Amino acid sequence: MDKEFNYHTFFNVDWESWINYNLGLSENWKTIFAIALWHIWRARNFTVFQKAMPHPVTMFNRYMVDSVANINTFQGNIKAQASLRDKARWERPRGQTIKVNIDGSWRNDGRVGAGAIVRGSDGGWFFGKSWKTKARNPAEAELLAIRGGMQMVIDAGLKDAIIETDAQTLKSTLQDVGKQGTHELSAILKDVQVLLNKGCDFEFNYADREANNAAHYLAKLAVEMDDYMKLYDEPSTSVKDVYEVDRVQSAI
Incomplete structure (x- = not known):
């Protein structure tokens, strides 16, 4: 979580102030914020047009993958990638197996x-x-x-x-x-x-x-x-x- 993050402001201001507040925080938070909004919007469209609601855990996992990949790409944050490796996840078999x-x-x-x-x-x-x-x-x-x-x-x-x-x-x-x-x-x-x-x-x-x-x-x-x-x-x-x-x- 961003050190400057204020829960009261995040949950209690109007729409325009809320957008400006989040975009005024650190570069790391702006990346997290933008990716989260995109996944929420994508899930909303999937629900409306495909008549199926993605599981919340699935939404979070997809957000985590994108978030880590973007932070690692744009900010060179190797630790973020390592933290994802530490989580329980499916692993690929090797060779022809x-x-x-x-x-x-x-x-x-x-x-x-x-x-x-x-x-x-x-x-x-x-x-x-x-x-x-x-x-x-x-x-x-x-x-x-x-x-x-x-x-x-x-x-x-x-x-x-x-x-x-x-x-x-x-x-x-x-x-x-x-x-x-x-x-x-x-x-x-x-x-x-x-x-x-x-x-x-x-x-x-x-x-x-x-x-x-x-x-x-x-x-x-x-x-x-x-x-x-x-x-x-x-x-x-x-x-x-x-x-x-x-x-x-x-x-x-």
Whole structure:
């Protein structure tokens, strides 16, 4: 926050005085102010013309990306770029490896959905999927989503994949999948073990929820949609903003 910033003035003056006040502060604040206004205006237009309201977290993330990039470009502020790197964010796979972000969504009313998004080393969209499933608890929903994501990759003929989930306990379970004979989800784990021998080299990673938002939105969509399954050759409206933020942030 700008050292000269005055909350009372910011929230209590008329429109013209408010604009003049903000433009009279430091160069750093004027950059932040202009970028924030542009994103608010962009979100307003998206809501009016596309009949869809961007998620507030998505708006903030996109603002942060633009703000850091502009400050770094115009003011040479390397620290701003470093602070963005420290935040939990999606990371690109390396080389020819693809990354599959997975999420399961479980509701108390019995509705369960899964989402998966496949991306390459440039952060680009390969394909995505939302589908309904049945599960007794959140852990089972997550594991079914992982199994479904693995099958997607195998069906696509891909040979080297990172499966990324925000279910941390399942990551260790999957790493020792051959030793889970008495696990309550052993039937699904046996399916996973079979898929591990289908010609694709799988690696399992844990990601913070913030780095798994794209898959989270696809899983949420699966719960709410009427169709049993949807495939996406390009980002759907519900996930497009998050996908764009992931792609920009992962390039920094």
